[in-house]
Amino acid sequence: MKTIAIVGFGFCGKIVFANLAKSLNKNYKILIFDKSDEGFTSAAFAQFSPHYILNVPANKMSAFSDNQKNFCEFLNKKYPEILQEISEFGFAPRQIYREYLQEILDETLKSKIDFELINQEVESIRGDNKFEIITKN
Numbered sequence: 001m002k003t004i005a006i007v008g009f010g011f012c013g014k015i016v017f018a019n020l021a022k023s024l025n026k027n028y029k030i031l032i033f034d035k036s037d038e039g040f041t042s043a044a045f046a047q048f049s050p051h052y053i054l055n056v057p058a059n060k061m062s063a064f065s066d067n068q069k070n071f072c073e074f075l076n077k078k079y080p081e082i083l084q085e086i087s088e089f090g091f092a093p094r095q096i097y098r099e100y101l102q103e104i105l106d107e108t109l110k111s112k113i114d115f116e117l118i119n120q121e122v123e124s125i126r127g128d129n130k131f132e133i134i135t136k137n
Contacts, residue, residue, distance in 0.1 A: 001114075002028050005133055007122045009034035011101070015063050018104050021113040022064070029114040033133065035121035052094040059088040061097065063104055074100045 004020060006013045009032050020030060054061060062070040071092075075083040079096060086092060120135035 003031060004028060005031045005033060005131075007033045007125075007133075009036070009117070014101060014105055017115070018063060018108045019065075021108045021111045021115075024113065026112065026114070029116070031133075032115060032117045033120060033122045033135065034117070035136075036119070050093050050095055053091040054094055054097055055091070057089050058083070058086060058092045061092070061100075063101070071097070071100055074103065 004024075006016055006020075009017070013032065013034070017030065017032065020028075024030075058072055058075060059068070062068050062072075064070050067073075069088075072083065072088045075092060075096070078099070082092060082096065118135075120137050122133055123136050124134045126132045126134065
């Protein structure tokens with residue numbers, strides 16, 4: 001079995017995890033290192049006022065490169081009135097993007113991917129062909 005490590009589980013770590021879960025077979029295990037004890041509910045895109053909007057148009061906010069319309073599809077399913085108001089070229093509320101990310105994470109956690117969340121801070125990574133991850137603990 002091969003092992004993949006993700007260091008940090010904020011926005012980027014979650015998106016990498018979701019994309020790996022979609023593409024890997026059962027011969028992989030994912031180790032997720034994050035110093036926060038919040039685990040799968042970290043502050044990435046925390047609750048914001050509904051008046052805060054994303055700084056990128058909705059049609060460019062998909063979490064998946066193989067489905068560029070994924071965020072717009074989410075909007076159409078959950079918030080059709082907002083998508084109608086802003087169109088796919090407009091800017092959606094940041095709070096709704098948080099819901100989108102949470103839905104992706106929830107679906108990923110239901111998949112059959114082998115993973116482990118390690119609540120430790122990574123201090124260094126050493127190695128050439130085989131890697132060793134050193135944590136503060």
